[in-house]
Amino acid sequence: MIWTAALLMIVVSHADSDDYCYNEPHCDPYAWGDTFPSCHPLLEEHHSPINLDHQVIRNDSLESLYLEGFDAIQTGHWTLKNDGHSVVLQVGSGMSVSGGGLPGVYHTIQLHFHWGGPATNGSEHMVDRRRYPMEMHIVNMKSIHPNLTAALDDPTGLAVLGFFIDVVYADNMHFGHISQKLSSVAYKGQITKIKPFPLMSLLPKHSMSQYYRYYGSLTTPPCSQVVVWTLYEVPIYISWSQLAQFTSQIFSTEEDAEQVTPLQNNFRHIHPTFSRIVSASKDAILLTGTASRPLVLAVSAQLLQIILLGSFISGL
């Protein structure tokens, strides 16, 4: 009886807490389905992340999204939090995204990051099987829903804007708004205030019309298949030292924990696209057209050979 109660408590507390992890076998992404059934990758289910390859289909009606309030400095303050799985920036109200084929207006709620380790890349999505060092997700909820619970019941309840993050030698001054505050949220549960800044200053603002679109899921439990994904092809660039602040100075454990664990490799594994269409926006270039270009080159090289051969023969 006591034993049953104790067991029940363990089970309940396990299911209760959002306890999932990335790097231990009993709670890593392959085990999420045990606690969160909708994370189970059953056949033909539409999970994220995916690998973007040359199977993309261009859709000329996919133009730039309308990002309302992204250029402005919002009032109030934002909060940055280490939730043990990522670093999350809650951005208050005042921003929304629409257009670009999104089925409605979506209010911006938060953004967060996925990263690797000191020597490994950690983006969630891959491009041609290449992983970028990091990925940033701007999470937006369809404005007709009063709360997240309702949005998770709508097959297009969330719109997430994904940005790859690549590394260069120079610091990204705008990214400093976030990276300079990371030391205040090194441990799980820590929160700090951030002065609002124009979110657009973080983004590749000259290439916002180049993106890929597909329908998928949350990449963290409960893995709900309710996300309209927009993945931008031009990355955000930060410095090696800004990257290192994520990979080596953020912990998945609380400050007073007996054993301190760095938060690393907080990305979910790649899922098959199955029958899903991945669309390329009107202006996307990275993954489009490259299949035909080598062919054109090959043909023209052959033509050149024929011409050269022809002139060689006529020269004889």
Ligand SMILES: *[C@@H]1O[C@H](CO)[C@@H](O)[C@H](O)[C@H]1NC(C)=O
């Ligand atoms: C192109 O995108 C528009 C807007 O999302 C959508 O309504 C349409 O079905 C898409 N066309 C194709 C061929 O996928």
Ligand SMILES: *[C@@H]1O[C@H](CO)[C@@H](O)[C@H](O)[C@H]1NC(C)=O
């Ligand atoms: C990791 O990222 C670096 C920097 O962008 C890149 O040069 C490298 O090819 C990536 N490695 C993998 C395995 O994707």
Ligand SMILES: *[C@@H]1O[C@H](CO)[C@@H](O)[C@H](O)[C@H]1NC(C)=O
């Ligand atoms: C969320 O919104 C739905 C639909 O209006 C409502 O029925 C539900 O009680 C709300 N849930 C919470 C937790 O507020």
Ligand SMILES: [Zn+2]
């Ligand atoms: Zn994410």
